Amino acid sequence: MNKFTKEVMFVGEMASGAKLTVPVYAFTADNNVAAPTVYIQANMHGAEVQGNAVIFQLLELLQQCNLQANITLVPYANPVGCNHKNGEYTLGRFDPITGENWNRMYHFDQAIIAPFVEQNLDASAEEIQTKFQQLLLAQIDKKLAHNIWGITTGQRIAYQLQRLAHQADIVLDLHTGPISSKHLYCPEYAQASAQYFDIEHTILIDNDFGGAMDEATFCPWWSLQQAYQASGRNFTMGEGAFKKESFTVELGSQEQIDLDVAKQDALSILSYLQAKGVIDNKQYQPQKMTRYACYLKDYKALYSPMGGMIDYLADFGKPLAAGEPLARILRMDNYGDGEALHYISLDQQVIPILHFASASVNQGTELYKVFCNYFEI
Amino acid sequence: MNKFTKEVMFVGEMASGAKLTVPVYAFTADNNVAAPTVYIQANMHGAEVQGNAVIFQLLELLQQCNLQANITLVPYANPVGCNHKNGEYTLGRFDPITGENWNRMYHFDQAIIAPFVEQNLDASAEEIQTKFQQLLLAQIDKKLAHNIWGITTGQRIAYQLQRLAHQADIVLDLHTGPISSKHLYCPEYAQASAQYFDIEHTILIDNDFGGAMDEATFCPWWSLQQAYQASGRNFTMGEGAFKKESFTVELGSQEQIDLDVAKQDALSILSYLQAKGVIDNKQYQPQKMTRYACYLKDYKALYSPMGGMIDYLADFGKPLAAGEPLARILRMDNYGDGEALHYISLDQQVIPILHFASASVNQGTELYKVFCNYFEI
Amino acid sequence: MNKFTKEVMFVGEMASGAKLTVPVYAFTADNNVAAPTVYIQANMHGAEVQGNAVIFQLLELLQQCNLQANITLVPYANPVGCNHKNGEYTLGRFDPITGENWNRMYHFDQAIIAPFVEQNLDASAEEIQTKFQQLLLAQIDKKLAHNIWGITTGQRIAYQLQRLAHQADIVLDLHTGPISSKHLYCPEYAQASAQYFDIEHTILIDNDFGGAMDEATFCPWWSLQQAYQASGRNFTMGEGAFKKESFTVELGSQEQIDLDVAKQDALSILSYLQAKGVIDNKQYQPQKMTRYACYLKDYKALYSPMGGMIDYLADFGKPLAAGEPLARILRMDNYGDGEALHYISLDQQVIPILHFASASVNQGTELYKVFCNYFEI
Amino acid sequence: MNKFTKEVMFVGEMASGAKLTVPVYAFTADNNVAAPTVYIQANMHGAEVQGNAVIFQLLELLQQCNLQANITLVPYANPVGCNHKNGEYTLGRFDPITGENWNRMYHFDQAIIAPFVEQNLDASAEEIQTKFQQLLLAQIDKKLAHNIWGITTGQRIAYQLQRLAHQADIVLDLHTGPISSKHLYCPEYAQASAQYFDIEHTILIDNDFGGAMDEATFCPWWSLQQAYQASGRNFTMGEGAFKKESFTVELGSQEQIDLDVAKQDALSILSYLQAKGVIDNKQYQPQKMTRYACYLKDYKALYSPMGGMIDYLADFGKPLAAGEPLARILRMDNYGDGEALHYISLDQQVIPILHFASASVNQGTELYKVFCNYFEI
Incomplete structure (x- = not known):
């Protein structure tokens, strides 16, 4: 020992x-x-x-x-x-x-x-x-x-x-x-x-x-x-x-x-x-x-396009097709006279790796980090 | 409508x-x-x-x-x-x-x-x-x-x-x-x-x-x-x-x-x-x-007996027998010349309801809240 | 010694x-x-x-x-x-x-x-x-x-x-x-x-x-x-x-x-x-x-009637006559289309003892604490 | 107007x-x-x-x-x-x-x-x-x-x-x-x-x-x-x-x-x-x-050599001779069996411009910023 x-x-x-x-x-x-x-x-x-x-x-x-x-x-x-x-x-x-x-x-x-x-x-x-x-x-x-x-x-x-x-x-x-x-x-x-x-x-x-x-x-x-x-x-x-x-x-x-x-x-x-x-x-x-890899330049952050409360939807580690929702954003202040739910998606296939620690985000808070242009190693 | x-x-x-x-x-x-x-x-x-x-x-x-x-x-x-x-x-x-x-x-x-x-x-x-x-x-x-x-x-x-x-x-x-x-x-x-x-x-x-x-x-x-x-x-x-x-x-x-x-x-x-x-x-x-209930006086908080990092073990909402561990506390500063792991348990059966939001606690941080003397309603 | x-x-x-x-x-x-x-x-x-x-x-x-x-x-x-x-x-x-x-x-x-x-x-x-x-x-x-x-x-x-x-x-x-x-x-x-x-x-x-x-x-x-x-x-x-x-x-x-x-x-x-x-x-x-004293009930807090930035005016420890300003509140958001400066005073003579630590206050922040109904001891 | x-x-x-x-x-x-x-x-x-x-x-x-x-x-x-x-x-x-x-x-x-x-x-x-x-x-x-x-x-x-x-x-x-x-x-x-x-x-x-x-x-x-x-x-x-x-x-x-x-x-x-x-x-x-000036490289920060509570002594804007104290640091934990007071000085003449906002500092907190090698403009 x-x-x-x-x-x-x-x-x-x-x-x-x-x-x-x-x-x-x-x-x-x-x-x-x-x-x-x-x-x-x-x-x-x-x-x-x-x-x-x-x-x-x-x-x-x-x-x-x-x-x-x-x-x-x-x-x-x-x-x-x-x-x-x-x-x-x-x-x-x-x-x-x-x-x-x-x-x-x-x-x-x-x-x-x-x-x-x-x-x-x-x-x-x-x-x-x-x-x-x-x-x-x-x-x-x-x-x-x-x-x-x-x-x-x-x-x-x-x-x-x-x-x-x-x-x-x-x-x-x-x-x-x-x-x-x-x-x-x-x-x-x-x-x-x-x-x-x-x-x-x-x-x-x-x-x-x-x-x-x-x-x-x-x-x-x-x-x-x-x-x-x-x-x-x-x-x-x-x-x-x-x-x-x-x-x-x-x-x-x-x-x-x-x-x-x-x-x-x-x-x-x-x-x-x-x-x-x-x-x-x-x-x-x-x-x-x-095992998948991507280059650092392709490990991208998605910043929230609005303030709101986030229902994180995407599973980590699995490819997410372009257009599929990463998250939906609740905006109760808009209920009744605007859009209370917004879906967030990307225009390319990615692998979600992590998301923000809280449901409450400001406009511009980092929501997700994802692999783009990833490849098998 | x-x-x-x-x-x-x-x-x-x-x-x-x-x-x-x-x-x-x-x-x-x-x-x-x-x-x-x-x-x-x-x-x-x-x-x-x-x-x-x-x-x-x-x-x-x-x-x-x-x-x-x-x-x-x-x-x-x-x-x-x-x-x-x-x-x-x-x-x-x-x-x-x-x-x-x-x-x-x-x-x-x-x-x-x-x-x-x-x-x-x-x-x-x-x-x-x-x-x-x-x-x-x-x-x-x-x-x-x-x-x-x-x-x-x-x-x-x-x-x-x-x-x-x-x-x-x-x-x-x-x-x-x-x-x-x-x-x-x-x-x-x-x-x-x-x-x-x-x-x-x-x-x-x-x-x-x-x-x-x-x-x-x-x-x-x-x-x-x-x-x-x-x-x-x-x-x-x-x-x-x-x-x-x-x-x-x-x-x-x-x-x-x-x-x-x-x-x-x-x-x-x-x-x-x-x-x-x-x-x-x-x-x-x-x-x-x-459905279980207890009186407010029996909804008890357990405060951490030491500082440390908590591995919360007990499931919520299920009776936990006296002596069964609620959590174990990691104390790496004690590794090698003390006890690095401490198990926390109570002397009576309880139902754990919630625990602290973070793994890091000071001595005296509220670890768990539990039902004691609960009854069916 | x-x-x-x-x-x-x-x-x-x-x-x-x-x-x-x-x-x-x-x-x-x-x-x-x-x-x-x-x-x-x-x-x-x-x-x-x-x-x-x-x-x-x-x-x-x-x-x-x-x-x-x-x-x-x-x-x-x-x-x-x-x-x-x-x-x-x-x-x-x-x-x-x-x-x-x-x-x-x-x-x-x-x-x-x-x-x-x-x-x-x-x-x-x-x-x-x-x-x-x-x-x-x-x-x-x-x-x-x-x-x-x-x-x-x-x-x-x-x-x-x-x-x-x-x-x-x-x-x-x-x-x-x-x-x-x-x-x-x-x-x-x-x-x-x-x-x-x-x-x-x-x-x-x-x-x-x-x-x-x-x-x-x-x-x-x-x-x-x-x-x-x-x-x-x-x-x-x-x-x-x-x-x-x-x-x-x-x-x-x-x-x-x-x-x-x-x-x-x-x-x-x-x-x-x-x-x-x-x-x-x-x-x-x-x-x-x-030496002046007042009873605890007469040691009163003044809470800010509005949000704003405070120019604290009153000297500590000296009687301040009713109507004399304790502070003025700057509200630049009102400049041009509202009142940008507000003066705060009380309706009785007081002795200001302390004020808030920062110039920035919300509506309802404790601005000052003052002696009312004070007397010599 | x-x-x-x-x-x-x-x-x-x-x-x-x-x-x-x-x-x-x-x-x-x-x-x-x-x-x-x-x-x-x-x-x-x-x-x-x-x-x-x-x-x-x-x-x-x-x-x-x-x-x-x-x-x-x-x-x-x-x-x-x-x-x-x-x-x-x-x-x-x-x-x-x-x-x-x-x-x-x-x-x-x-x-x-x-x-x-x-x-x-x-x-x-x-x-x-x-x-x-x-x-x-x-x-x-x-x-x-x-x-x-x-x-x-x-x-x-x-x-x-x-x-x-x-x-x-x-x-x-x-x-x-x-x-x-x-x-x-x-x-x-x-x-x-x-x-x-x-x-x-x-x-x-x-x-x-x-x-x-x-x-x-x-x-x-x-x-x-x-x-x-x-x-x-x-x-x-x-x-x-x-x-x-x-x-x-x-x-x-x-x-x-x-x-x-x-x-x-x-x-x-x-x-x-x-x-x-x-x-x-x-x-x-x-x-x-x-009016005095110095180059940015000569606008220097002094970091506290120890944790402690600071009695800031130096006047702003006035040349301070080498060896003159900028501050003294109180360390009550050392009273009786160590040095409870430490004086801080520099080895060159400087002009103190600003100091930290609080008396409580950790070892390494920025205490002062000073002009070195300053000149009249």
Whole structure:
């Protein structure tokens, strides 16, 4: 039975002086040589709690696994968001003071790429891997080092998590949608890995850095690989020195804990880790299912064409024909002298993935997110 | 086909001067003699939107009914709460500025009872009915009349709704729980009426006025009936001059609109109205079901014994044996050096009715509400 | 130099398991015999932070005093409210989940009075004092003891503070208004003590328990004294066994820390403590000033007669003649086709004490609180 | 006396169907030929209300002016933000559902510049002005035109305001800081215009588009001028066809209305309009004062190095020497066994311009914004 360590990371202070802490669990493999190391975190958005239950189940299961590489797991990644209530619900997505999305505060400075390639043009793959990881860590350390002007609350949390993530080859950031089916954000180069998760829908993302954890950990390496390619040296992303893979795993709906479903999601993650050689437990194999993907540009949001109260009609995960209703909008103020019911549909076939968390929407509230131009993978 | 009128009631102003308005629908019966008149409102709590859909279905159905009495219907009863967002969710239960529960601001002054009885000791039942209703309306008008000190935002809304409600014999206030099964708040004297609704669980409430709409409309009459009784005249509550009945109808969960379920709830209300003679449409009959009730003192809240993330386990509406788990609480901060999972159970058999809207709870958050000492009715 | 102890009281847990703690400072007097003991707390409402600075200054000053009795000081009394942000501001007055005012959750059960008097009709004053204090503490302990149904988040905090307060003879609960001048809530029987504070305006409150800390600590004793009086034994409130005095000290405006002003307020409290014999330091004497008071029924709120944006005009603390403007309300939506400016005045002379924290108000928002029918004390 | 028109612009709908409207006031000059036209708006951030009072005073004064060009004035620019309360305060800066800053949703697509210059390389200055303005308006119209996917709530508001702003040569967006002195955001090319405002501190901003109103209206023209320059045609920004000037005018602190101060700010704006020839009223002249400026990169935020309660010490608008305290931080939890007071200072001379709105801050909350490397203009 594998042992793990538990540490408490200090990530900030509240007005009363109360310490903001994050628990960090770590398994150390005996023979951590070639297999990729792993970093898994959950609950960066306050309401997206199910990942904590998945980490619970992973901790239970990993103790029984044949570990080939180090694994670090961080539940309750954001102690401000985790405890922030507005009414009965947990404020989900942003710093209540500034409005900044908690998952847009990670760091990557594209300007480090060119000088690094120039200075390490002929370095071995191993040297590149080691030195570039050191550079990424040094960048974060510099951000966190004492600075008379300081950094924001969210940056302090994000950078400390990112420092852990940069030390791993594989990064899984566990999120949820509002009311949502399971789906996966996957870098385009890692498309083949999507089949190891028991998740039917995958969004393929390119090399744009927007501040999210997944991007903050794969974009540096992808950018590096491309810069080397431009300089005439070809490395393959997802392999060897560039074996970095980062995914945002969307586990379903927010504001819910279900330990039984979490067990299934933990098994799904283990089958991915098995496929990548992180564990050696052949019983963990992906389920057979048809998997669909679309490119990020085709993962589209539908904004409500009017204010109203929404009866969400479309099933998640199933193709919806053009013209079929996604939702109907109730407008009681129009009853008797206008149209009290409006049906919403699209002009193309889509797969609905998630919808807004509340029935009450303003004109312009994001109603649904759907796959367009999707394809089987 | 019955016609209805639609008016817009002005209930306040926002900081920008934007008018707060409420739509009021009214059917007038041709032969409104003996049958009780009806007032139905929905959405006094911002997140409890399903009642609007029920009023939509009632408006559709009532146009085809054989009306015996006037019916007034008010969706979107609280325009402040209805539009108030905090994050993705609607602020449910209270004025965001003051914290006052929107459904605790109605008016009843017990001090009016004794003088009225004294002055009308020998009046006929009809006189009593007419004069007491006039007195109740005069009380509200006085509250709403210009006063140099003013009234609160919530009082201005509540009193205008109450003025409509006092003009009816039957009052239905459509609410929902957070995550909830259907249930009914019913005055003890009106227990027999609970069987006409397609609702399995009824809470029987006594004559305590706490500021809610149902209490504000039945407590005055109950108090009056009791004062007459103390003076030697006996009237029966729910009949004749005292035919007033008020219910809070809890339609299920908040933050949801489902027009199909709303149709079922509208039919349930029609079978109650048919039973009371408000409509003459024999096709509307209550469903056969076992109905349970408990007294308000036995409708108990369970507060979380610790902070944590809740996996709600108990099914609503089914007896749960003593010792069986209601929920399990995940505490990842304790994993590895404490108990990460805690099971919550009670020491008696209960029927779980509703639970908190979010998986994240503080120590002391209301987890569940359950029926204790319930009985069949 | 007096020494003090510091303990950390555990009052709850958040969803992440984070502990809610409150620091408790205590001075123990060598010769604590006749002098009244003291309990001082601050910041029960999240935004009302200035009391923490006053406690800082008191801790500095009390170390140099000639202490005659024990003194307990509790800053940051409410760790939920203290750290709860909505936008840039601190959620002030109520539990963000339930809307309950944090200062309406203390406990007093009037039903304990009659049996106590009956059982202790002929007890000595000292016995009464000791036994009744024990009874009050036992009541709180019972509330806090393990109960399968639990208690609310706010009750758990309030009861633990109240357990400390019940052990003292004098209770000072440090609050602030929104935008406010200094004022004092004082029980009617303790009016003579108001002259020891450097506070010009005092509200005299009677024996109604509404859940606040001051009421929760003086109402039991006042009720007891009245019950004894009805039984023929006369005790004087504020003296001997009934020397209990509780005040809510309103220090000015919320959302502000000013350590220099806090020093002045600390000196004001020391002059009260000196007058009551808690310290023996004659240099602490109240300032000479004209002090006004009014009864609670005459401390009136003015609610905005319309929505709009307020230019608050009236100075705090100075009599404002009937008809003089308190405020003018800007309504740009009316400019050009209505009245864009409205002046608000009253029909009697008042002393404005505080006003709302924001310029933006809805119709019915509490604009001002003022003294009517005030008198010099 | 000049007449103005008043129209109500419809900018969205709430969940209840309530219409979101914005009042638009417009003066039309008789001889609107050479003088620049003007657009002024206020209150895009909900808590920043003082601009409404300035528009009130401008409407009063402009009726008496000798108008040379059309002027449009829009108070209450954001009806969602304007009425959004969380506790007593107005949610200031962002959409409560999404966290997006209301003043980061305007539109400019840099990709339109190159084709325009190519197609209009030899056009006259007048043609360029007319055609480019038409292009900017067409871009906005296309965004607002029916689109099956819709646009966000904030975009719908912002684009409709921007459509008005693009029709003017001069744009003034009236904002406030949290607790703040007056200051001005001014494009570098328009530095000479800063002297016409009675505002001592100016931030000079360059040609980076970040979504704000000022940028959205001057960056297109600045980018166009630079593209022409690269193609060999030189135009001067701020003159002739490129006379576009946009400013964000920060009027002081949020959550306050002061009509007397607003009059002073209106006079300041009139002296700028007089200088630009929009009015011909020589009595409106800027006050004599020393004006300081710094570049945007030198307008720096100081984030709190710890959680705590802040006693803000530094005066606004006055140079603060290196090492002098900006603030002291109270940490009562450390009293007795740590440092309860911490002084915050910087290592260089700065001018403090604004500070955070609340005394309670988390580690990483923005405490102050200050001018570094400032200079007289």
